[in-house]
Amino acid sequence: MADEDMPLEESPAEMFQLSADRRMVEVTLPPLSLPGIPKPVDIFFDWDLGVVEDILRRLIELRSRMVGA
Numbered sequence: 001m002a003d004e005d006m007p008l009e010e011s012p013a014e015m016f017q018l019s020a021d022r023r024m025v026e027v028t029l030p031p032l033s034l035p036g037i038p039k040p041v042d043i044f045f046d047w048d049l050g051v052v053e054d055i056l057r058r059l060i061e062l063r064s065r066m067v068g069a
Helices: 049-068
Strands: 017-018 025-031 043-048
Touching: 043 049
Parallel strands: none
Antiparallel strands: 017 025, 025 043
8 A cells, every 4th residue: 555545444334325315326535635725625426327337337347357367
């Protein structure tokens, strides 16, 4: 692990939640410390079904490369 890498303290269950209407995955990343900004930045975003499918496809592709290596 490189010096600048930080392990995640949040579990995937904490980072990824299904929205109340079950139409989006709500993603909450750990606060990000940035030089020159006194407080860590909170990062939130929502993924719709298309984004989730794209991410899963890409992760499956990468996993197959890892296993095949």
